[in-house]
Amino acid sequence: MNETIERYVAEFRAQATRLPGARLPWLAAAREGAIERFARQGFPTLRDEAWKYTALGPIEKKVFPLAQADLGKVSEVGAWLLEDVPHRLVFVDGRYAPALSRVGALPAPSLADSLAEVLARAPHLAEPYLREAPAAGAFVELNTAFMADGAFVQVGEGVIVEEPIHLLFVSTTAGCVSHPRNLVVAADGAAVTVVEHYVALGGGGYFTNAVTQIAAGRGARVEHYKVQQENVKAFHIATVVARQEAGSRFDSHSLSLGAELARNDIATRFDGTGCETTLNGLYVVAGRQHVDHHTTIDHARPRGTSREFYRGILDDRARAVFTGRIVVHKDAQKTDAGQINHNLLLSRDAEVDTRPQLEIYADDVKCSHGATVGQLDDNMLFYLRTRGLEEGHARDLLTYAFAAEVLERIRIRSLRNRTERLMVERMAEAERLKELV
Amino acid sequence: MSLLTIKNLQAAVDGKQILRGIDLDVQPGEVHAIMGPNGSGKSTLAQVLAGREDYQAVSGEVLYQGKDLLALSTEERAREGIFLAFQYPVEIPGVSNVYLLKAAVNAIRKHRGQPELDAVEFLQLVKARMKSMKMGEEFLYRSVNEGFSGGEKKRNEVLQMALLEPRLAILDETDSGLDIDALKIVAEGVNSLRSPERAMIVITHYQRLLEYIVPDYVHVLSRGRIVKSGGRELALELEEKGYAWIEGGKAGAAAGAVR
Ligand SMILES: Nc1ncnc2c1ncn2[C@@H]1O[C@H](COP(=O)(O)OP(=O)(O)O)[C@@H](O)[C@H]1O
Numbered sequence: 125m126n127e128t129i130e131r132y133v134a135e136f137r138a139q140a141t142r143l144p145g146a147r148l149p150w151l152a153a154a155r156e157g158a159i160e161r162f163a164r165q166g167f168p169t170l171r172d173e174a175w176k177y178t179a180l181g182p183i184e185k186k187v188f189p190l191a192q193a194d195l196g197k198v199s200e201v202g203a204w205l206l207e208d209v210p211h212r213l214v215f216v217d218g219r220y221a222p223a224l225s226r227v228g229a230l231p232a233p234s235l236a237d238s239l240a241e242v243l244a245r246a247p248h249l250a251e252p253y254l255r256e257a258p259a260a261g262a263f264v265e266l267n268t269a270f271m272a273d274g275a276f277v278q279v280g281e282g283v284i285v286e287e288p289i290h291l292l293f294v295s296t297t298a299g300c301v302s303h304p305r306n307l308v309v310a311a312d313g314a315a316v317t318v319v320e321h322y323v324a325l326g327g328g329g330y331f332t333n334a335v336t337q338i339a340a341g342r343g344a345r346v347e348h349y350k351v352q353q354e355n356v357k358a359f360h361i362a363t364v365v366a367r368q369e370a371g372s373r374f375d376s377h378s379l380s381l382g383a384e385l386a387r388n389d390i391a392t393r394f395d396g397t398g399c400e401t402t403l404n405g406l407y408v409v410a411g412r413q414h415v416d417h418h419t420t421i422d423h424a425r426p427r428g429t430s431r432e433f434y435r436g437i438l439d440d441r442a443r444a445v446f447t448g449r450i451v452v453h454k455d456a457q458k459t460d461a462g463q464i465n466h467n468l469l470l471s472r473d474a475e476v477d478t479r480p481q482l483e484i485y486a487d488d489v490k491c492s493h494g495a496t497v498g499q500l501d502d503n504m505l506f507y508l509r510t511r512g513l514e515e516g517h518a519r520d521l522l523t524y525a526f527a528a529e530v531l532e533r534i535r536i537r538s539l540r541n542r543t544e545r546l547m548v549e550r551m552a553e554a555e556r557l558k559e560l561v
Numbered sequence: 562m563s564l565l566t567i568k569n570l571q572a573a574v575d576g577k578q579i580l581r582g583i584d585l586d587v588q589p590g591e592v593h594a595i596m597g598p599n600g601s602g603k604s605t606l607a608q609v610l611a612g613r614e615d616y617q618a619v620s621g622e623v624l625y626q627g628k629d630l631l632a633l634s635t636e637e638r639a640r641e642g643i644f645l646a647f648q649y650p651v652e653i654p655g656v657s658n659v660y661l662l663k664a665a666v667n668a669i670r671k672h673r674g675q676p677e678l679d680a681v682e683f684l685q686l687v688k689a690r691m692k693s694m695k696m697g698e699e700f701l702y703r704s705v706n707e708g709f710s711g712g713e714k715k716r717n718e719v720l721q722m723a724l725l726e727p728r729l730a731i732l733d734e735t736d737s738g739l740d741i742d743a744l745k746i747v748a749e750g751v752n753s754l755r756s757p758e759r760a761m762i763v764i765t766h767y768q769r770l771l772e773y774i775v776p777d778y779v780h781v782l783s784r785g786r787i788v789k790s791g792g793r794e795l796a797l798e799l800e801e802k803g804y805a806w807i808e809g810g811k812a813g814a815a816a817g818a819v820r
Pocket residue numbers: 574575577579597598599600601602603604605606
């Protein structure tokens with residue numbers, strides 16, 4: 125066991141009795157099991173297939189103490205609000221901040237609250253999801269051991285929650301870690317949209333290790349947006365695990381814009397027939413940023429449909445990894461899976477590793493995949509310049525257009541506009557691109 | 562003063578010489594047609610004039626309004642009034658037609674010292690032009706050329722030209738792929754731009770277009786050289802005898818005979 129791991133274990137021993145739900149035997153046992161498995165396996169290394177291109181040295185070398193949330197540090201969150209999203213739960217350094225939050229009335233028995241609060245008042249609601257946490261590697265174990273708070277969103281049978289629920293995580297403390305844990309549960313026939321949004325106050329580095337579990341009942345629809353806008357010194361590791369029952373639909377959007385090192389594991393499993401999923405993603409990195417998306421679609425049952433649309437834009441010496449794993453089980457006939465990953469390199473020093481991983485054990489399936497890594501198209505640049513646009517303007521315009529193909533898929537208007545504006549602001553020619561948004 | 566003077570222009574792509582010595586003089590107000598078989602170098606000439614960087618001028622000289630054209634960047638040429646209607650207009654997903662049109666118009670207005678148009682003024686202008694080109698307004702909000710039919714792309718090129726009001730317009734096979742109605746609309750668009758200070762180089766494979774856009778001069782390009790020049794009647798003669806007539810003899814000898 126290396127020193128960092130020992131420190132985490134020691135911290136767990138010191139903190140365990142103070143963590144939320146400490147008096148719940150099933151939760152204490154789950155945490156205990158998790159820290160033991162973490163201590164045994166340690167951090168993933170480049171020898172792990174799933175981590176082949178992402179070195180965790182910077183995270184492993186440093187011990188990040190648990191952030192001690194001081195809710196008073198954040199007095200307002202106006203800069204990050206989504207105007208057309210009335211429900212919001214705000215977390216400061218991983219802890220729920222009621223004064224900054226606002227949750228409108230949801231039709232009973234639906235609920236959107238702090239997970240710590242639910243563990244205190246109605247732990248049986250969370251128990252089915254936390255008792256048997258998904259076996260998804262060291263970071264999920266670490267999260268299970270230390271999780272202190274997060275959002276608990278539950279939507280009752282047949283209830284359609286029209287308005288999205290905004291979960292805003294604000295990090296304020298340099299050098300610390302927070303382990304947000306979110307549960308999103310849509311009962312049969314229910315529908316809900318959740319925006320999980322990570323931002324920072326201040327420029328110091330920190331570590332976010334988030335886990336979100338999503339359960340979609342029969343015929344349910346869950347739309348999940350993950351917006352990662354950590355500061356450029358931060359480490360962001362996040363795992364999204366969805367389980368889908370028959371006829372359900374799960375749409376995921378991952379917008380990865382910040383952090384020095386970001387890893388997103390997004391996985392869904394079809395536990396019933398006729399499930400659908402679409403995984404959309406956009407990563408935009410520059411400088412020495414590193415972003416890694418590892419997606420898994422587990423077609424465990426027949427007649428499932430999955431689509432993946434991922435795009436990346438890399439500048440300077442940035443690095444990106446995309447892994448699209450699609451597993452089609454033996455009896456998952458009539459599976460229809462398609463995956464596309466396009467990468468735009470704006471610099472010769474940027475680097476992308478993109479790999480589809482298809483494991484197909486059924487014979488009556490449609491599976492397609494495609495990946496490209498390229499530069500801006502010379503014909504397009506020439507065409508724009510013959511119309512009088514300066515080269516820099518033409519380049520920024522084409523870069524923006526490349527991203528816009530993913531942004532168009534964002535269905536929450538304020539989030540789409542906000543992300544479009546962010547993209548434009550990153551450009552040298554921002555002034556000239558303003559009217560695009 | 563000549564608007565455009567090309568002297569012994571030789572150009573290469575990827576080290577392969579394509580233009581082998583072009584001479585051409587264009588005065589303001591003139592329309593020059595360039596005809597020639599496929600692969601003779603017509604589009605190469607057009608692209609070199611518009612400033613495509615992967616086409617290198619190996620030797621020769623091009624003067625535009627008395628200035629060294631080859632020393633200008635692509636966008637400077639556009640701003641100085643050169644417009645190329647592409648043989649194959651480029652599809653640009655994610656960039657709306659209206660954005661490009663407005664950016665182009667304002668880039669050129671700014672260069673000419675005219676005030677930039679705001680959104681309202683611009684829409685008024687563009688909608689009027691589109692109407693005369695029989696283009697629906699939905700064109701504005703579609704991505705540039707994406708999913709356009711061949712005819713729609715060509716019409717879009719002529720619309721751009723009409724908005725940018727060039728001094729020298731180069732139309733590269735703007736007639737190809739057009740049915741007769743579309744051809745008439747495009748020709749009307751072009752003819753409405755004819756003026757004493759504006760010149761046009763109309764590249765075409767067939768003489769059909771020249772019935773609608775009547776040229777002052779016709780040049781025949783073959784294997785990277787202008788091998789024959791004449792008036793309007795040359796196009797008819799070509800149509801009758803076919804390009805074999807030009808290519809039959811030694812290209813060099815034919816050129817000698819004409820010049
Ligand atoms: N990008 C290129 N690379 C190599 N050869 C080219 C390129 N573009 C054109 N050519 C060649 O140059 C010659 C002239 O082409 P082009 O100018 O397109 O002819 P035209 O327009 O008269 O049909 C042809 O032999 C063509 O194959």
